Amino acid sequence: MSLPVVEYLKLPEGGEPYLEGHKCSECGSIFLGERNVCSNCFARDSMQSIKLNNTGKLYSYSIVFRSFPGIEVPYISAIVDLDGGGTVKGNLIDCEPDPDKISFDMPVEVIFDDALGRKDKDGNSYISYFFKPIS
Amino acid sequence: MSDVYVLGVDMIKFGRFPDRTVPDLGAEAALLALDDAGLNIGNMEAFYCGNLGQANAMVGQRILQEIGQTGIPVVNCSNACATGATAFREAWTSIKAGLYDVVLAVGVEQMGTGLLGGSGGGAGIPKEGLLGSGTMPAVFAEAGMEHARQYGTTFEQFAKISVKNHHHSTMNPKARYQIETPLDEVMNAEMISYPNTKLMCSVNVDGAAAAVLVSERKAKELGMQRAVRIKASVMTSDPYQERDLVMPDVNSCTRKAAAEAYEMAGLDSSDVDLVELHDCFATAEMLHYENLGLCEDGEAGRLIDEGEVELGGRIPVNVSGGLLSKGHPLGATGIANIYEVCTHLRGEAGERQVENAKIGMTHVIGLGSACGIHILEKV
Numbered sequence: 001m002s003l004p005v006v007e008y009l010k011l012p013e014g015g016e017p018y019l020e021g022h023k024c025s026e027c028g029s030i031f032l033g034e035r036n037v038c039s040n041c042f043a044r045d046s047m048q049s050i051k052l053n054n055t056g057k058l059y060s061y062s063i064v065f066r067s068f069p070g071i072e073v074p075y076i077s078a079i080v081d082l083d084g085g086g087t088v089k090g091n092l093i094d095c096e097p098d099p100d101k102i103s104f105d106m107p108v109e110v111i112f113d114d115a116l117g118r119k120d121k122d123g124n125s126y127i128s129y130f131f132k133p134i135s
Numbered sequence: 136m137s138d139v140y141v142l143g144v145d146m147i148k149f150g151r152f153p154d155r156t157v158p159d160l161g162a163e164a165a166l167l168a169l170d171d172a173g174l175n176i177g178n179m180e181a182f183y184c185g186n187l188g189q190a191n192a193m194v195g196q197r198i199l200q201e202i203g204q205t206g207i208p209v210v211n212c213s214n215a216c217a218t219g220a221t222a223f224r225e226a227w228t229s230i231k232a233g234l235y236d237v238v239l240a241v242g243v244e245q246m247g248t249g250l251l252g253g254s255g256g257g258a259g260i261p262k263e264g265l266l267g268s269g270t271m272p273a274v275f276a277e278a279g280m281e282h283a284r285q286y287g288t289t290f291e292q293f294a295k296i297s298v299k300n301h302h303h304s305t306m307n308p309k310a311r312y313q314i315e316t317p318l319d320e321v322m323n324a325e326m327i328s329y330p331n332t333k334l335m336c337s338v339n340v341d342g343a344a345a346a347v348l349v350s351e352r353k354a355k356e357l358g359m360q361r362a363v364r365i366k367a368s369v370m371t372s373d374p375y376q377e378r379d380l381v382m383p384d385v386n387s388c389t390r391k392a393a394a395e396a397y398e399m400a401g402l403d404s405s406d407v408d409l410v411e412l413h414d415c416f417a418t419a420e421m422l423h424y425e426n427l428g429l430c431e432d433g434e435a436g437r438l439i440d441e442g443e444v445e446l447g448g449r450i451p452v453n454v455s456g457g458l459l460s461k462g463h464p465l466g467a468t469g470i471a472n473i474y475e476v477c478t479h480l481r482g483e484a485g486e487r488q489v490e491n492a493k494i495g496m497t498h499v500i501g502l503g504s505a506c507g508i509h510i511l512e513k514v
Contacts, residue, residue, distance in 0.1 A: 005259065005266065032380050040375040060284060060382070062276035063329035064268045068250065077267030077328075079277055079382055089267040089381035099329060104284040118260040126260055 005115050005128040008032045017112040017127060019052040021086045030086045054110040055134070056082035063097045072116075078131050080108055092131045107134040137351035139230045140362040141511070142237075143172025144478075146344035146471045148309045149462035152245070155341075157189050158197035161243035164343035164467075165202055168239070172347040173357070176203035179347075180235035184211050185222030185242040186466040198241060215501025216415065217370070218242060219344065219469025224507060226348045227368045236353040242471070243343035244464035250327075251339075252502075272328035272336050272416060274502070278385060279330060279418025285433070288421060290330040292436045294321040296417040297335045297459050299445055304456020306446075306487035311340045311462035335417035340462030344470035363477045364512040366400035366494070373504035385419065388506040389426035389498065396508040397428070402494065404428035407510070409479055409489040410450060411472035412498040414457040419500070424452070427498060427508075446487060454479070454487045469507055472497040480513040 004011050008020045021030045026043035030050070037044050061078045078092035092108065095101060108131040115126035145167035152160060161184065169175055176199070184195030190213035199209065214221040219242025226238040252271040263269060282288045298318050304310035316334050324332040354362045371392040376384045397403050404427065412427060414420035424435040429450050430443075438444050444452040455461045455475040458468060476495035478484045489495075497509045 003259065005262065029375070029377065039379075059378070060277045060280045062268065062273040062280060062331075063326075064264070064270070064273050065326045065328065066250065066272070067264050067268060067270060071261075071264035073264070075264055075268075077273050077277065079267070079378065081378075087378040087381050091265060091267055099290075115260060115265055118265065120258075120260050128265055 002114065002125045002127045005126045009127065009129055011127060018054070019086070019088060019110065019129060021050045021052045022047045023050045032086070032088065052086045053082045053084045055107065056080040056110070057105045057107055058092070058102070059087065059104070061092065061102060063099065076102065080131050090129055090131055094132050108132060109134050139227050139365045140349050140351065140354040140514070141346050141365065141473065141477055142349045142354060142357060142362050143168045143170070143174065143347035144345070144474045145171050146309055146467070146474045147342060149311045149340040149342035149464060152341045157186060157194055157243055157245050158201055160245065160341060160343040161186070161194060161198040161241045162201040164243065164345040165198055165239060165241050168345035168347050174237065174347060177205055178237050179205070179207055179239045180237050181207055181226070181229055182209045182239045182241070183222040183225040184209060185213070185218040185469065186211065186244060187213050187215065187218050188244060194243065195241070214505045215503050216413065216465050217469055217499045217501035217505035217507045218466040219471070220497070220499045220507030220509065221370065221469065221505065223346060223470055223473060223509070224368045224370055227365055230348055230350050236350040238348045239345065240348060240470060241343065241345040242467040242469055244466040245341045246339040246464055248339060268328065270328065272331045274383060275416035275418050276328040276331045277382060279416070279421060282422055282435070286436060288436045291318070291322065292439055293330050293417045293421060294318055294332070294335060295439045296414065296420045297321045299439065300414060300453050300457040300459040301334070303446060303454045303487060304460035306485070307456050307461060310456040310460055311338050312456070312460045331416050331418055335459070337415045337458035337463035338460065340464050342462060342464030342467040342471065344467045344474050346470055346473060359514050361481055362514050363480050364514050365509060366402065366512045367396040367508065367510040369396040369399065369508045371395070371506045383502050383504055385500045385502065385504060386422055386426050388504050389423060389500065392506040392508040393427045396510050400510040402510065407450065407494050407496050408492040409454060409476065410452045410496045410498065411455060411475050412452060413500045414453055414459050415463060415500070417459065420452070420457070423498060427496065446489065451489050454489060469499045472499065473509060473511065476511050480511060
């Protein structure tokens with residue numbers, strides 16, 4: 001069985017994976033990861049768990065040509081505004097690492113797949129999320 | 136409350152000193168600043184020391200062990216790349232509060248090699264290259280691409296910033312490098328994280344800088360000839376922004392700090408004669424032209440295209456060579472910037488002197504985020 005790569009990636013039994021947000025019922029701010037207090041409006045105990053959408057638009061990016069030893073390059077580090085709220089960072093795949101092939105606001109979908117074969121020290125495999133252009 | 140003055144300030148030439156220690160580098164800078172002020176450690180009433188790499192290792196006290204253990208209070212502080220500015224501002228605050236008349240501030244760092252940052256921490260598996268990149272070149276590239284998204288800023292415009300700062304550093308003997316880098320060389324250098332090439336990333340170096348701050352009463356007593364007045368000292372953290380959790384924000388904290396600093400000084404950006412700002416990457420400098428109000432939003436590209444931010448231009452930026460070529464020893468940077476501005480206000484900057492400089496601004500950003508801004512005035 002695979003584990004989720006981050007706490008906000010949910011793998012419900014018998015259901016489809018999704019990204020989870022926490023939305024402040026007072027001001028509407030959306031956070032990744034659980035919290036008790038809203039850092040925008042300071043409301044306490046106002047957080048509600050929500051399912052984030054699996055589609056969004058590319059907000060910003062960088063094409064990474066040098067990373068830490070052992071990390072395969074190049075890859076596109078992408079910041080995506082999800083439709084309906086929430087901003088997530090991840091790898092943009094199935095897209096040439098060429099600024100001429102990448103456009104701001106290009107529509108992408110969130111897909112879930114094995115975490116590039118990476119395993120933890122106990123040999124567990126992980127499920128990660130990726131962004132893929134919607135053609 | 137009395138004004139606070141910089142009476143002595145200096146930095147060591149930035150470089151690589153693998154055979155020396157952090158306290159040793161800090162002690163050298165402290166002695167230079169004390170000499171510049173015409174004072175000795177026995178005159179200091181408190182000491183604020185900034186360092187990141189050994190934040191838990193009592194660097195300030197170890198500096199005093201090398202230059203004089205007088206029993207004064209020592210506060211060690213760490214605030215990412217705003218560490219030096221934080222130490223300086225704590226010294227300012229203590230004099231403003233009326234606690235002391237003469238205070239020492241030191242920023243010092245010995246750097247490793249390679250990329251800073253990364254998102255490899257936490258449980259499970261490394262996230263770098265899986266959930267995008269947490270390396271500093273990539274994070275600041277993404278911040279720059281946000282500007283490109285808004286205003287169509289080009290790779291070439293970002294690269295021109297590096298050409299400018301490297302050119303400035305040829306006139307600064309204390310910079311790490313004194314080498315011209317033409318535009319094609321900057322653009323064709325190894326691409327680290329588009330649009331930042333290797334020559335558009337700050338230089339990892341060792342360094343130290345120090346300042347002696349005094350109250351108005353003490354400045355009058357000791358002589359005002361070379362004193363520099365601190366017109367504003369401001370720190371901010373990053374106010375809430377909707378993309379905070381995935382896109383560290385260097386803009387809103389800078390805008391907030393700049394607005395507060397101009398208000399505190401009773402000045403606006405048109406009064407400023409030179410700026411030393413946090414060009415940790417070429418992409419970052421572009422953002423701060425607008426964040427500091429040196430131009431209207433969307434005008435930053437034009438500013439670099441038309442040479443307004445070069446030495447001799449309307450508002451010279453990073454005439455020291457900046458972090459891109461002078462170097463960026465994290466904890467020292469915030470005081471080294473103050474040294475640079477004070478040197479111009481004193482008319483002692485030699486070949487790179489900004490003529491008739493009366494008002495200068497320094498700016499640093501520690502990602503996470505902390506912003507420190509100082510406005511300094513020729514007396």
